[in-house]
């Protein structure tokens with residue numbers, strides 16, 4: 075097989091002939107070969123484990139340049155959004171494709187605030203689960219169950235229903251996540267408070283009790299808002315691709331997002347934020363010296379990874395980790411335990427950035443390397459970190475799900491395979507085997 079490129083097509087030469095394949099060029103000059111007619115024209119399929127070279131769609135939500143360390147939501151650089159925007163404004167931007175006017179934003183905030191409670195009957199679902207359940211198991215169960223409580227919002231092709239479901243998911247996710255924590259403690263669920271903004275309301279539901287006044291620390295609410303902004307979207311990552319894949323069968327938005335929460339849970343994806351802090355905690359307790367630990371990481375037979383390092387797309391700094399590292403430096407003087415973890419993390423980063431193993435593989439800190447240290451500073455328990463990632467990623471998941479449903483190229487997601495199993499053989503009855 076041979077590939078030759080002209081300005082807007084690519085010529086594929088294969089054993090039985092030639093095929094002109096269209097070239098697609100994105101708005102940032104990314105190039106893709108459109109192989110949608112490949113099998114019907116040639117009888118061949120492509121194989122691409124882990125989809126390393128495969129674009130699943132054309133998308134206008136997020137631009138990511140892994141070589142340059144660039145991330146933009148709807149064209150806006152993540153650094154500008156982190157500095158000037160809020161999570162709810164970013165959420166509006168992702169869902170609607172543009173920044174809201176003041177009036178539109180006020181309306182959006184009002185709507186979110188008026189959908190933060192969960193149905194009283196839904197609280198009984200928590201009681202059915204063990205108290206020590208992982209919050210991601212709880213969140214995925216509760217989010218999936220929303221489809222049973224909002225039967226009038228489950229038609230994927232009814233725009234009003236989808237918008238109603240989207241609003242409820244963004245509004246209720248903090249409540250759902252905070253209740254998973256309260257349930258684990260055996261404390262009463264705290265109702266959302268409309269006078270608080272989105273991040274402060276979450277912290278209140280997490281840490282207030284009915285017995286005493288609880289004042290949210292505005293700095294901590296601001297840090298949480300920033301974390302949510304930085305996690306709000308990341309184009310076709312594992313959980314977003316899962317949300318799209320599940321939605322492509324015409325499953326409703328609640329079911330699709332619930333599947334995305336499960337995909338996010340894994341330690342190679344969102345679960346890395348919990349794994350990073352567990353790794354740093356172990357080092358803080360002296361399980362290994364940093365040198366011993368790095369040697370273990372580099373020796374493949376140990377199967378140990380430096381969690382929070384490396385990325386499928388970034389072959390340079392993850393811009394989110396740069397922002398987070400700076401914020402760690404600014405806020406951690408107030409949080410003793412986190413300071414020690416920050417020191418260890420910076421030490422590991424310094425070693426890794428000079429070490430041939432990491433340099434040659436282009437492994438840099440990703441978003442999860444410093445985020446957990448900040449969650450620790452906010453007083454969030456370690457097993458809740460990935461649930462906070464899910465809270466942040468919610469608008470991104472929904473934006474992609476919606477985009478997929480209006481894409482003229484919409485199709486159910488259904489990859490093919492190359493079968494390498496047994497050839498046809500005849501059944502032998504059990505007594506003769």
Ligand code: CMC
Nearest residue numbers: 341342343344346379380381382383384385386435440442
């Ligand atoms: N520590 C040690 N070695 C690593 C690491 C790491 N964190 N990441 C990659 N490598 C090595 C890997 O062993 C392989 O080496 P070799 O070429 O000798 O076989 C090489 O680097 C390429 O790695 P890969 O696993 O083929 O790369 P990938 O693109 O398939 O995986 C990744 C990307 C993020 C899963 C991986 O870098 C990783 O496991 N990182 C640690 C987990 C983590 O931090 N995940 C969060 C990702 S960012 C946020 C998110 O997606 O939620």
